Amino acid sequence: MDKMPAWADAVLVPLISILLAAALSALVILAIGENPVDAFRLMVDGALMRSAGWGYTLYYTTNFIFTGLCVAVAFHAKMFNIGGEGQAMIGGLGVALVCLFIPFPHWSVGLLVATLAAGAFGALWALIPAYLQAKRGSHIVITTIMFNFIASAVLNYVLVNVLRPQGAMDPATAKFPEATRLPTFQDIFATAENPLFRGSPANVTFFLAVLACVAFWFLMWRTKLGYEIRAFGHSESAARYAGISPVRITIVAMLISGGLAGMMALNTTMGEAERLVMNATEGAGFIGIAVALMGRSHPVGIFLAALLFGFLYQGGAELALWTNIPRELITVIQALVILFTGALDNMVRMPLERIFLATRRRNG
Amino acid sequence: MTLMTKFLGASAALALTAGAALADPALVYDLGGKFDKSFNEAAYNGAEAYAAETGGAYRDIELQSEAQREQALRRFAEAGFNPVVTTGFSMSTPIASVAADYPDTKFVTIDGFVNPDEHPNVLSILFSEHEGSYLVGMMAAMASESGTVGFVGGMDVPLIRKFACGYAQGVMAANPDATVIANMTGTTPAAWNDPVKGSELAKAQVSQGADVIYAAAGGTGLGVLQTAADEGILSVGVDSNQNHLHPGKVLTSMLKRVDVAVQEAMSAGADLETGVMVLGLAENGVGYALDENNEALVSEEMKAAVDAAREQIIAGEIAVHDYSSDDSCPVLNF
Numbered sequence: 001m002d003k004m005p006a007w008a009d010a011v012l013v014p015l016i017s018i019l020l021a022a023a024l025s026a027l028v029i030l031a032i033g034e035n036p037v038d039a040f041r042l043m044v045d046g047a048l049m050r051s052a053g054w055g056y057t058l059y060y061t062t063n064f065i066f067t068g069l070c071v072a073v074a075f076h077a078k079m080f081n082i083g084g085e086g087q088a089m090i091g092g093l094g095v096a097l098v099c100l101f102i103p104f105p106h107w108s109v110g111l112l113v114a115t116l117a118a119g120a121f122g123a124l125w126a127l128i129p130a131y132l133q134a135k136r137g138s139h140i141v142i143t144t145i146m147f148n149f150i151a152s153a154v155l156n157y158v159l160v161n162v163l164r165p166q167g168a169m170d171p172a173t174a175k176f177p178e179a180t181r182l183p184t185f186q187d188i189f190a191t192a193e194n195p196l197f198r199g200s201p202a203n204v205t206f207f208l209a210v211l212a213c214v215a216f217w218f219l220m221w222r223t224k225l226g227y228e229i230r231a232f233g234h235s236e237s238a239a240r241y242a243g244i245s246p247v248r249i250t251i252v253a254m255l256i257s258g259g260l261a262g263m264m265a266l267n268t269t270m271g272e273a274e275r276l277v278m279n280a281t282e283g284a285g286f287i288g289i290a291v292a293l294m295g296r297s298h299p300v301g302i303f304l305a306a307l308l309f310g311f312l313y314q315g316g317a318e319l320a321l322w323t324n325i326p327r328e329l330i331t332v333i334q335a336l337v338i339l340f341t342g343a344l345d346n347m348v349r350m351p352l353e354r355i356f357l358a359t360r361r362r363n364g
Numbered sequence: 365m366t367l368m369t370k371f372l373g374a375s376a377a378l379a380l381t382a383g384a385a386l387a388d389p390a391l392v393y394d395l396g397g398k399f400d401k402s403f404n405e406a407a408y409n410g411a412e413a414y415a416a417e418t419g420g421a422y423r424d425i426e427l428q429s430e431a432q433r434e435q436a437l438r439r440f441a442e443a444g445f446n447p448v449v450t451t452g453f454s455m456s457t458p459i460a461s462v463a464a465d466y467p468d469t470k471f472v473t474i475d476g477f478v479n480p481d482e483h484p485n486v487l488s489i490l491f492s493e494h495e496g497s498y499l500v501g502m503m504a505a506m507a508s509e510s511g512t513v514g515f516v517g518g519m520d521v522p523l524i525r526k527f528a529c530g531y532a533q534g535v536m537a538a539n540p541d542a543t544v545i546a547n548m549t550g551t552t553p554a555a556w557n558d559p560v561k562g563s564e565l566a567k568a569q570v571s572q573g574a575d576v577i578y579a580a581a582g583g584t585g586l587g588v589l590q591t592a593a594d595e596g597i598l599s600v601g602v603d604s605n606q607n608h609l610h611p612g613k614v615l616t617s618m619l620k621r622v623d624v625a626v627q628e629a630m631s632a633g634a635d636l637e638t639g640v641m642v643l644g645l646a647e648n649g650v651g652y653a654l655d656e657n658n659e660a661l662v663s664e665e666m667k668a669a670v671d672a673a674r675e676q677i678i679a680g681e682i683a684v685h686d687y688s689s690d691d692s693c694p695v696l697n698f
Binding site for chain 1: 425431457
């Protein structure tokens with residue numbers, strides 16, 4: 001068998017990619033006259049050494065888990081869903097509508113209904129590109145990208161003309177009623193003498209995201225539908241021969257994908273801002289692509305990759321706060337990690353594969 | 365174990381440096397970024413002026429995401445920075461949710477409004493942009509030969525309508541027969557930084573006969589000023605003094621002294637008086653710019669009329685209608 005062992009594929013390749021990205025980032029930081037060791041220490045200290053830092057890291061992680069799973073579902077069916085961003089925006093609209101117009105007695109009921117609304121809105125937004133792909137052969141990459149722009153325009157129209165409170169400057173809805181406030185980690189874990197997670201936005205949707213990971217694993221590897229999706233992804237003709245309808249699988253996979261993207265809006269809209277703002281998704285839909293690639297479309301990998309990007313986002317914020325590294329360079333550092341783990345995957349994988357094969361040949 | 369002690373040592377060292385920064389001021393720029401040639405840059409200039417004058421230091425941050433708004437406020441407050449100055453109306457909601465947790469820290473929101481009864485440690489600084497716009501409106505009407513003047517706004521929010529409404533009132537006061545063409549660039553924050561669209565709007569207004577155009581649009585305004593200079597008509601700049609951008613082509617600039625507000629808030633330090641501060645003509649918070657770049661354009665008669673109107677507004681003899689007071693404008697339909 002001419003493959004390297006699974007552990008090397010799942011652990012070694014991403015690890016080397018991250019190290020390469022870190023080395024290059026260090027050079028970038030050196031080039032502008034800052035100390036990369038201090039910068040890294042600051043990132044670790046701000047993101048992982050304080051409970052409030054963890055609160056932010058896990059908040060970002062929650063976003064990336066949802067969008068990562070969203071992209072991964074589509075990957076398994078060999079589709080590239082670039083539309084997570086737009087699906088999440090529209091999902092946010094669903095969350096805002098139910099939170100604003102349904103008087104919930106308790107947040108748990110609110111969360112349940114809002115989850116359904118977010119999922120439904122996101123899924124419906126993915127339905128049109130899915131239909132076009134399945135029935136008309138319009139390429140899903142193109143249509144989902146275009147739907148991101150349409151989603152942004154729709155959201156803009158609704159926020160500015162319909163949901164904006166009188167006299168407000170921001171294109172944003174009014175604050176949601178108090179009953180829809182989700183418990184944050186601070187509410188759950190902090191005690192009077194030990195104020196953990198103070199002021200950080202991580203909330204119960206994190207557990208929802210973990211639950212989604214488990215459900216994703218169950219769906220993909222333990223159900224008939226998951227088997228069909230994976231079979232379709234491996235070979236469309238074989239799947240068709242086995243009696244799997246390509247139209248059905250394309251549409252169902254995209255609906256699940258869009259629904260997961262929509263649920264990401266729960267965290268930002270209901271959990272953090274408690275109102276719907278124009279820029280609620282903040283590129284998480286695109287980060288999801290990197291997360292899914294890096295996580296090999298497996299829930300455990302996605303969870304870890306999401307954690308890494310959560311760390312990069314929160315650590316980046318700390319850099320912006322306490323150093324003079326401009327925010328454009330922080331974006332460069334984040335982009336380097338995406339580049340190495342996502343796009344330049346084969347650059348690490350191929351030499352590594354060759355090394356493994358060479359050692360095996362010698363031993364054998 | 366050694367790694368752990370190293371980390372602990374690092375965080376202890378960090379805590380020490382954070383403690384040393386006690387009572388330094390901090391500045392939070394809105395998403396537009398520090399160097400936008402307009403509003404945020406004015407705040408930056410104010411902070412630099414504070415640093416130059418007092419020899420003090422300050423910390424600043426350019427936000428990258430919505431979630432960082434509250435985070436930046438909390439981290440600065442926890443590290444002992446005081447006051448924490450913020451620019452842009454989007455910061456008022458985060459300040460309202462954070463301020464109560466840090467009663468000893470003073471927060472400043474420029475252009476935003478936070479209820480001072482609920483949050484006694486917040487200073488809301490507002491500007492009477494309608495008054496300053498009224499003055500440049502008068503000048504525009506007097507400089508116009510066609511009797512048609514233009515207005516290009518950035519994002520269509522009540523704040524910018526307040527600029528437009530004050531401007532139109534000034535135009536009508538100087539020339540009751542004048543026509544004001546008002547356009548907004550867009551409805552999203554992207555409208556603050558779209559010089560190409562600004563240029564298109566200016567061209568459209570020129571074709572409708574406008575020969576003086578006032579741009580209240582942040583970075584978008586740079587396109588308006590450029591097009592006006594290319595088309596051989598006059599323009600009016602905003603926020604900072606933009607006369608120098610096209611000498612002899614910019615009639616004047618409506619000054620909004622964000623820099624002064626930032627500098628004074630920082631200089632006051634922890635003793636900053638909170639509440640609501642409205643900076644108008646009387647406080648020199650707004651005004652019009654006159655320098656060597658536009659002195660040939662501003663006639664004696666023009667200057668006399670505008671200065672007289674300024675005195676009358678300060679004395680209360682002329683009341684300039686504020687759009688944001690009732691969301692309507694008597695002389696301009698949007």
